[in-house]
Every structure is written in structure tokens, then in C-alpha cells.
Amino acid sequence: MKKNIRALQNTMLLGGVLLALALVYRQIIRADALLSRGDNPRLVIAEQRVKRGKIVTAQGVPLAETLTTPDGLTRRHYPYPNLATVTGYYSLRYGTGGLEAAFDPILRGENRQTWLDDVMHRPPVGQTITVTIHLGAQIAADTALARAKATGAVVVLDAVSGEVLVLAGRPTFDPNHLEAEWDILANSPQSPLLNRATQGLFPLGDMVRLVGLIGLSEAGTTIPLNPLEAPLSAMLAPLSGQGLAATARQLRLAQELPFVLPVSAGYLPDDLPAKAPEIAITPLHLAVVMAAVAQDGLAPAPTLAYTRPPTASTRLRLFSPATARRMSNTVSEYSALVPPEITGSAPLSWYWGIVRQPRPLVVVAVATMPGATSDTARAMALAALNALTD
């Protein structure tokens, strides 16, 4: 019988070896493939424990912050929910958007964890991002857009440094309630998730006159006596279709701006100059191009945060200093109303202006809504500028 007992003992030893091999297989060999599965609750919990960095204004006012619950989990909070065009959103379920996406690795504190942090299970602590936004002006611009129930945007840009002081856009969303409202937001015909300031393409209408002026000046053609009052077609006449298209290319209207947030490239219709009013660009794009007027033809690289973005960019020469001088002598602000025939819906009001004191600023406003006039956008731009100087 002892022989049988020993045989059984050996069988059990074999079972033990089998168990050990299975442990090695599951815990070491297959571990990484298993852990990366989307249904691993550890990923969500780890994400919830990350103490994400704040997004603050230069004055230290938080625009996005992470609140910690007593059980160590975290929740993203946006004290100014109307600033979604600046902050973007952070959601466990839907990921990140806007600045939250652009600076995600810095906000998450990636690559700052030491081995000791890992061993001690200390949650990663992210770094703070400071934005260039002027809170008062931003709120004033957003309020003006909201009151008018307009679809549009207001952008204020420092013409020298490229710092974006206002980046307002409507319709927008409340990032605090993103998860609850995601389906509505994603399917809404008004596309509130689209950032109108950086991604909204608005037809220039009569605003294309500014592009034409730059083109005429760059071509050395005589500029009409009253370039702002002459009929658009007459003013653009000296420029051929090719000439206007070349100017548009020179101003990089059909290219994406280098910017920290996602941007849209402009739209150039084929039939130029007949369809010149249908050239469509984003408000930020117009602001950057027209900032070159105040800077000897050099366009600044627009920045939204003092933290250096992953791709640094430099100032860009768009036209000659002579053209810049000629332009600034001719025009310092311009309003235009794009009729429904071009927009396809409600009329659209444009405004562009340059402020030289106390520092060179360029402001662009655009608003489309029933009953919009050529002054609608100007009023919004002035609301932002007034808040800036208060």
C-alpha cells in the first residue's frame, strides 16, 4: 500500500507543478495582454485616481480642477462651464477634448512617476496649465453671443505675442454634464461640440475685400481711392481669379493654422473672383492673418497656454512690410454683413478691428442669427474689448 501512497503523492506533485505553471502563464506571460483589455476595471480606477492638473488663468483663477472624493476617486470640475471652447472636456467615458486633450500628458503627470511612487501606489499628480485667456473679456464675449442667441465666435489676439485673450464660441456645452448629455450633444444639428472660433468656417462675404486689398498691394496695383466703399467686384477687378487665389494661398487661408487646438483649414471656391465672397475661414484664422497688418506683415503664432505646446511654432511672414503699412493706413476696423444668399441660412455679421494701445490687439467677431446687422458683430467685439480695459 505504501507504493500506492507514493504514486498518489507523485500525482499530487504533478498537480502542484501544473498549478505553478498556470500561475506563471497567467501572472507573467499573458499578463500584459490581459490587463490592456478595455473591460479591465483597474484601468478605470487607475484613471479615476489620477490627480489631474488644473487649468488656470494667468491670475490663478481655476477654469478646470480636479475634486477628490473621500474614497480617493476624482472628479473633474469646471467652475466656468461656458468656457468649454477654451478648456475642452475630460470624461472617463468619452475621453478628452480641447485643451484637456492637447495637454493631456502634462495634466496627467505622465512620466513623472518614480519607482517609489509606483511601489507606494501614489496616484500620479498632474501639472497645472496656465492659459492666456483674459477671464473678464472672455465672459463678456460669451455673454454677448449667448444673449443674441447667435451662432458665432469672438477672438481677441495679442498681435505681437500671439496670445489668445478671448476665444469664445456659441453654441457650446457644459463640460460638467458632458457624460449625461453626450448623446444629445453629439447628435444635435447645432453641433455644440464644434469649437466655432477654431473650427467654424464662416463665408467672408464683403470681408474678402481685406484679402483683395492685400492682393492688390502685393501685386503693386494701384489701390482705388475709396477701397472700402467701392463695389466689391469693381475693387477686385484688377486682380484676376488667379491673382486672388494666389493671395489666398499666400495668406495660407486653405491651410491649417499651427495651433494647440484642432483647427479647420479654409475653403476656397474654384470660380474666383466671382465667388470670392464664399471664401470661408475660421474667426481665429482671420484674426491671425490680420494681426500681420499691425506687425509689418508678420503673423504671430497663436498661443492659448503659457506652457509650451508639443509643437512650437514661429512668426510667419504673410506679406511685405509695405503692404502692412498701406493696409494700416487704409483700414483699422471693418464690418460686413453676409446675406442669406451666401450663408444659405440667416445673415452673418463679421467684424475685424485693430487696437494699438495699450498693446496691439486684433479682434474678430462673427455672428449669424435672424436679424443680424453689420453692427451685430462689432457690438460683441466691443463688449469683449471694453471688459479687457476695465
Add this chain to the structure above:
Amino acid sequence: MLLPFFFIVTGFTHLTLLNGFRWEYGAAVAVWSAVFWGIAVLLRRRLPAVDPFLLPLTALLAGLGLLMVARLAPNFLVRQLVWLVVSGCALLAVTLIPRSLAWLRQYKYTWLLAGLALLAATLILGVNPSGYGARLWLGFGGMYFQPSEPLKILLVVFLAVYLSDRRRQMIDVEARVGRLALPHPAYFGPMLLMWGFSVLLLFWQRDLGAALLFFCTFLAMLYVAVGQKRYLLIGGGLLLTAVIIGYRMFDYVALRVESWWNPWLDPAGRSFQVVQSLLAFAAGGWFGQGLGQGLPTAIPVVHTDFVFAAIAEEYGLLGALAVSALFGLIIQRAFFIALRSRTHFQQLLATGLGFMIGLQVFVIAGGALKLIPLTGVTLPLVSYGGSSLLTSFVMIGLLLFLSTRTTPLSRPVGLVDPEPESK
């Protein structure tokens, strides 16, 4: 005994640092220390020849069990402490009362029938403390008891008595069915009847884990007693047939087999438990997440059936291997005792107990690792559950008792100082 003590104290200190002090933690260390120091002192005085390894191994694993209950299901810690005291007393009773084994042996049919009666009672009065799942428990006054647990011991004792009494007759071939040679049915019958009744009852109850344990233990003990491989072949064939029939006829068997064969088909539904268990193993890595730092609580009923996965996540591969090795040592001691036992009954009993513990570890750890289909059994000494703890302790108690009835090995090669024999 110092090593287990330091392990437990360190563990609860760690939990205190993590969760803040709770009086239950202090109580756990105090009760654990009192129970095991008490047993150790009493055994040393009354039975100096007792196996010196079994008690520290038991203490370490039971301590780990308390830590895991405190970490996974802290509300159950006090209840588990009460069971630890009860189990400790039962272990002492079995070890120190020399008549206890004779009693079990003398009234083997009565004991087994009583056990089966309790088991049958769960068919009518059975409850499940968690409110759902197989109703395998009998409840009274807020405490729950699972009759299939003590039935394990009763069955091993019964088989040990029966096989040692009839061993000679069972080796003699007295009947032939075709080419198959079998002992006389009169010798075979009662045992098969008793065993078949137990397995059927468990199958009826949907307690597949216990049914598997009983079946395999029966086969193993039969093999040890008779030493004929044909029984193993027949048994293996029967097991396979049972699985196939169960798979075809019963949904709950089919579900277990399917979620084992391919859990990735329905990871959020039917295979949720297995998938979460595999994730816990993977999260453990080499060194584990640290006690209280992982997420084993994502596995449903982790504190009973999946405590091994929780250990693997928080103590890592090294911890899981260490726990497996501790069980390996217990089983090795059981076989060591069996090999040195004086009578066939004692040999069979020690072997049966060792095999039962080892198989149970293999079945639950293998199930959690997707090595074999998952069947709900507990990890002996470690899992939460009073009946399981009590049964494990009585088994250890029986092994301790048997260790005092052994002789030195006939040829103690390499054994410098064999343990003194107790009279």
C-alpha cells in the same frame, strides 16, 4: 509559530496604515494569537510527539485567511473570528480525545447517514446567505452551516474504515462482467451505494465542486487500498460520462464548461467571474499590488471562491506560489504521516485527508486560473466561511492525532533523529 505571528501582525499593521485602526483588526490578532498559542501549548504538554510542522502551517494559512477576510469582506471578520475559536476547539477535541477517532470509526454508517440526512435537509430547508445561488446552507440564529463540508470528513473516515476492513476481499476477483474482473458485489456494494448516494445528492443540489471532490477522493482512496489501475480507468471514464451527460442535460453544467472553454465570448455576462479572476492574476505580476492595494473586489464572491485570485493580485506570483507551497507542505506532511502509520486504516485516513485538502486547493485554484472548469469550493483554511474553516481544522486535527500514532520509518535513510514515538 513566531513567523506566522510576525506575518499576521505585519499584515494587520499594514491594513491599519491603509484604512485607519479598527478594533476588529486588534481583535483578529488577539484571537488568532490566543487560539494558536493555546493549541501549541496544550499539544506540547499533552502530545509531545505530535507533528511539529502542521500547526505552524495551519496557523500561517488561517492567519492569511483572516487578513484576506479583513481586506475583502471586513464586515464578516468578527463572524470569522467566532468560527476560528470554534474550529480551534474542535481541532483540540479531535487531537486530544483519543476516543474521538474510535467513535467515528465505530459508528461509521451512523455518522455518514447523519451527514447525508443534514445534506438532504438542505434540499428542503436550504438557504444561501447571499440570497441567491445554490442553497447549500442550513441557517440558525444568523449563523450558517454547510452540511457538505463535514460530510467530506465523514466520507473519508467511512471509506478509510471500509476499505481497510475489506481490502483483502476487494483485491480478490470473484465476479466477471465480460472481460472486466470485479470483486464480489457484496464487498463492493455498500461502499458504492453510500458513495453514489452522496454524489447524487450533491449533483441534485448543484454543488458540483463537492461532488467532484467526493468522486476523486473515492477513486484515490480506492486506488491506494487496492492498487489496481483499472479502477482509475473505470472512474475516469465515469467522470467523463458524468460531465458529458451533465453538459447535455443541465444548463448550469453547460454554463460552467462553456465559460471555461471560451470565457471571452461573454466576458461581461456568463464568464464575468472567470474573466475578472484572470484579470486579478494578471494584475498581480511578480510581486503583487500589495495588501489592500489591488482591485480583487471586482470579482464577485471573491472572499470565498476566489480568495486565491485575491492573494495572487495582492501578493503577486511569489505570494501565490508561496501559498501553494504551504499547502504542498501540509499535503506532504499528510503523506509522510500515512507512510509511517501502523494500520491500514490510519494510512488510508491520512492519505484521504491529505488528498482531499490537496485536491480542493487544485480544484479552486485551477478553476480561478481557467486550468479546469470552475466549481465552487473554498480554499481550505483561507477562504471565508465557518463550515469550511471548521472542517479544515478538524482534518488538520485528525492528521495531528494520526501523527502521534506513527512509527519511525523502517529504513530511516538520511533521517538523523526520527521523532520519538508516542505511546
